[in-house]
Amino acid sequence: MKIVTRISELSHDVGTSIGLVPTMGGFHKGHLQLMKTAKEECDLVVASLFVNPTQFGEGEDFERYPRNLERDASLAEEVGVDVLFAPSPEEVYPRLGSVIHVPVVSKLWEGSHRPGHFEGVATVVCKLLNMVGPDVAYFGLKDLQQCLVVKRMVEDLNMPLTISLQPTVREEDGLAMSSRNAYLTHEERLLAPSVYRNLSECKQKLQVPDLTHEQAEGILHHAKTSLEDDGFRVDYFELIELETTKAVRNLSMQCALIAAARLGKTRLIDNVLL
Amino acid sequence: MKIVTRISELSHDVGTSIGLVPTMGGFHKGHLQLMKTAKEECDLVVASLFVNPTQFGEGEDFERYPRNLERDASLAEEVGVDVLFAPSPEEVYPRLGSVIHVPVVSKLWEGSHRPGHFEGVATVVCKLLNMVGPDVAYFGLKDLQQCLVVKRMVEDLNMPLTISLQPTVREEDGLAMSSRNAYLTHEERLLAPSVYRNLSECKQKLQVPDLTHEQAEGILHHAKTSLEDDGFRVDYFELIELETTKAVRNLSMQCALIAAARLGKTRLIDNVLL
Numbered sequence: 001m002k003i004v005t006r007i008s009e010l011s012h013d014v015g016t017s018i019g020l021v022p023t024m025g026g027f028h029k030g031h032l033q034l035m036k037t038a039k040e041e042c043d044l045v046v047a048s049l050f051v052n053p054t055q056f057g058e059g060e061d062f063e064r065y066p067r068n069l070e071r072d073a074s075l076a077e078e079v080g081v082d083v084l085f086a087p088s089p090e091e092v093y094p095r096l097g098s099v100i101h102v103p104v105v106s107k108l109w110e111g112s113h114r115p116g117h118f119e120g121v122a123t124v125v126c127k128l129l130n131m132v133g134p135d136v137a138y139f140g141l142k143d144l145q146q147c148l149v150v151k152r153m154v155e156d157l158n159m160p161l162t163i164s165l166q167p168t169v170r171e172e173d174g175l176a177m178s179s180r181n182a183y184l185t186h187e188e189r190l191l192a193p194s195v196y197r198n199l200s201e202c203k204q205k206l207q208v209p210d211l212t213h214e215q216a217e218g219i220l221h222h223a224k225t226s227l228e229d230d231g232f233r234v235d236y237f238e239l240i241e242l243e244t245t246k247a248v249r250n251l252s253m254q255c256a257l258i259a260a261a262r263l264g265k266t267r268l269i270d271n272v273l274l
Numbered sequence: 275m276k277i278v279t280r281i282s283e284l285s286h287d288v289g290t291s292i293g294l295v296p297t298m299g300g301f302h303k304g305h306l307q308l309m310k311t312a313k314e315e316c317d318l319v320v321a322s323l324f325v326n327p328t329q330f331g332e333g334e335d336f337e338r339y340p341r342n343l344e345r346d347a348s349l350a351e352e353v354g355v356d357v358l359f360a361p362s363p364e365e366v367y368p369r370l371g372s373v374i375h376v377p378v379v380s381k382l383w384e385g386s387h388r389p390g391h392f393e394g395v396a397t398v399v400c401k402l403l404n405m406v407g408p409d410v411a412y413f414g415l416k417d418l419q420q421c422l423v424v425k426r427m428v429e430d431l432n433m434p435l436t437i438s439l440q441p442t443v444r445e446e447d448g449l450a451m452s453s454r455n456a457y458l459t460h461e462e463r464l465l466a467p468s469v470y471r472n473l474s475e476c477k478q479k480l481q482v483p484d485l486t487h488e489q490a491e492g493i494l495h496h497a498k499t500s501l502e503d504d505g506f507r508v509d510y511f512e513l514i515e516l517e518t519t520k521a522v523r524n525l526s527m528q529c530a531l532i533a534a535a536r537l538g539k540t541r542l543i544d545n546v547l548l
Contacts, residue, residue, distance in 0.1 A: 007432065014288055098376045098430035130432040156372035158404040
């Protein structure tokens with residue numbers, strides 16, 4: 001595996017299919033599964049590792065975000081990554097740069113709780129896609145709204161590649177794999193699977209036929225309260241339609257249950273598709 | 275020459291160098307020169323023809339902008355264009371789309387006189403570049419600030435192509451070629467070269483060695499007043515540095531004199547590099 005830190009060292013191989021897995025490092029089984037899938041589907045796999053400052057808000061965890069290039073490089077090599085692209089912030093942002101605003105799907109939920117977050121995400125993903133020139137880029141559905149934002153940006157800007165969204169990888173007790181799980185204390189780690197458990201139970205209850213608007217409302221309220229009783233501060237627990245991310249109370253569109261909740265100093269997000 | 279209206283009909287030819295000339299139609303010698311240069315430098319020349327609604331403000335000339343596909347197609351074919359890409363607004367904007375904001379160079383001058391103009395320009399150029407996938411895209415320096423905005427966007431977003439900026443083509447009396455010259459009455463057409471004459475005279479006067487800040491100020495003021503005496507309403511007449519587009523009073527950086535002035539219902543812009 002080649003480790004590359006300069007944009008100019010990336011080669012746009014013509015005639016080779018390239019798969020890109022954009023990451024911020026702190027590799028877990030979710031990242032590694034994306035890389036394995038890319039390896040199965042493409043001739044050449046590039047994983048980017050860049051903790052992108054522009055997608056963190058003030059007071060967020062940019063400073064303490066897990067960074068361990070040596071460990072990450074070793075894990076990436078094991079699953080067959082060909083190029084690990086790990087640029088410095090100065091390489092990616094040599095000066096104040098252009099910014100991409102994605103409408104509709106970047107507005108609510110993570111967008112309103114983390115102002116500017118999705119402009120940072122969209123912009124850095126656009127840059128990474130242009131730097132690497134992949135045929136396919138792989139993203140994990142754990143960050144569902146990020147997936148919707150990236151997909152919409154690529155479509156809106158007519159970028160010539162496919163965005164491949166892959167299932168969330170979970171711990172045995174259901175907790176969604178996330179680099180941020182490393183922040184959890186032992187006690188918090190035991191509580192953390194409650195997010196997925198409530199999402200799953202809620203999904204089951206919502207799939208009963210002929211549910212009324214009021215019944216759906218009650219089911220969502222119950223799940224949120226149950227998480228709060230477990231000691232979470234819940235940012236949102238919602239049923240949304242994927243097209244617009246707007247809250248809905250019936251399942252006529254393609255929907256998801258999404259949740260964001262804080263446990264101590266850690267903010268967990270998760271979702272289930274309906 | 276092939277005329278294409280659908281994005282899906284564009285073929286990203288691998289191994290062929292592609293030159294793109296993005297235009298809004300109303301072809302004049304300036305456009306045709308860009309196409310000729312592209313033809314000399316690239317294997318395949320694509321000219322796009324799209325009157326982009328998102329770069330026109332309210333009350334501007336979107337409706338009356340010159341449209342004549344048949345005439346334009348015939349002119350493009352004569353200079354060797356291989357593909358004329360003329361999509362509909364619905365093809366380019368099927369829904370509310372992502373928007374690119376380019377900082378610093380899009381703020382002043384045209385940016386402040388035409389709010390939202392450069393977001394419209396940057397976004398449509400990004401889309402066209404992604405649709406066509408050129409190795410080189412050609413722009414005329416007559417729209418100097420547009421050139422700076424496009425160049426900065428391409429650099430900021432790491433887009434894998436070269437932006438080639440080409441000299442302004444002028445009428446015999448010095449008037450910069452522009453599709454909007456068609457709006458001028460016979461009388462206005464006789465007055466119109468005054469913009470370039472004042473820019474050129476001003477350039478000469480500014481190149482005297484050891485000019486003071488106050489002398490430069492006086493020279494600019496004189497040129498602006500002279501245009502107003504000719505019946506123009508002057509939006510700006512300024513000496514700027516290219517890096518930031520900020521007004522300056524000395525020539526230590528790479529500079530340009532830029533002007534925008536209205537004659538009746540027509541707004542003319544022009545510039546000279548120093």
